[in-house]
Amino acid sequence: MEADFSLLNDDFEDVFHTPHQIQLRTPFRLLDLPPELWLRICEFAVTKPTAIRVGKEPNPEDQMAVVRQPAITRASRLLRVEALPMFYALNTFEMLHCFGVPCPRKWITAIGTTNRQRMKAMLMISSCDLGFWEGSYRRASMDVSVEFPGSEPSPVPLFTGFNMFKVSFN
Incomplete structure (x- = not known):
C-alpha cells in the first residue's frame, strides 16, 4: 500500500528541499503551536516519573540539582508562568529529614x-x-496540617525507626 501524498499541502515538500542555511534562519515558535499540543509538551517537560525527594543529598549543591525547577521554566518569563504551576501540581514530592542532610x-x-x-x-x-x-x-x-497517611504511624521499610507523614498545604 502506497501513501497518497497528493493530500498534503504544496509547502510540505519545501521542508525537504529548502537549503539548510535558510531553515536555520527561521526559528521554531514553540508558543505558536495549538494550545492543546503546547500543554502536552509542557506537561511532558515538567513531569518526572518518580517522586522528587527533597533532602536526600548531604551536599547542598547536589541537593539543589535534585530540586531545581525544570529548564523550560527558566527559558523565559512566559514559559515560567505557564509551566511552573504544572511542575508543582503534577509531580509527587517527598521530604527526607535525617541527620547529615540539610x-x-x-x-x-x-x-x-x-x-x-x-x-x-x-x-x-x-x-x-x-x-x-x-x-x-x-x-x-x-498553614499546614501534618498527619499520618493511615490511621497509625507507619515506619518506612527502608528507614527503620522513621515515620511517614502527609503534609497538606492549605
Whole structure:
C-alpha cells in the first residue's frame, strides 16, 4: 500500500528541499503551536516519573540539582508562568529529614506560598514525631496540617525507626 501524498499541502515538500542555511534562519515558535499540543509538551517537560525527594543529598549543591525547577521554566518569563504551576501540581514530592542532610524546610519556604498550595501535599519521612513537625511549621508561619497517611504511624521499610507523614498545604 502506497501513501497518497497528493493530500498534503504544496509547502510540505519545501521542508525537504529548502537549503539548510535558510531553515536555520527561521526559528521554531514553540508558543505558536495549538494550545492543546503546547500543554502536552509542557506537561511532558515538567513531569518526572518518580517522586522528587527533597533532602536526600548531604551536599547542598547536589541537593539543589535534585530540586531545581525544570529548564523550560527558566527559558523565559512566559514559559515560567505557564509551566511552573504544572511542575508543582503534577509531580509527587517527598521530604527526607535525617541527620547529615540539610533541613528540607528551607526548600519549602523558598518555593513560596503559591507553589506550596499548588503541591497540595507531600510525603515526609522523618525520625521526629508528629508534634515536632506541627510546631515547626507553625513557628515558620506555614498553614499546614501534618498527619499520618493511615490511621497509625507507619515506619518506612527502608528507614527503620522513621515515620511517614502527609503534609497538606492549605
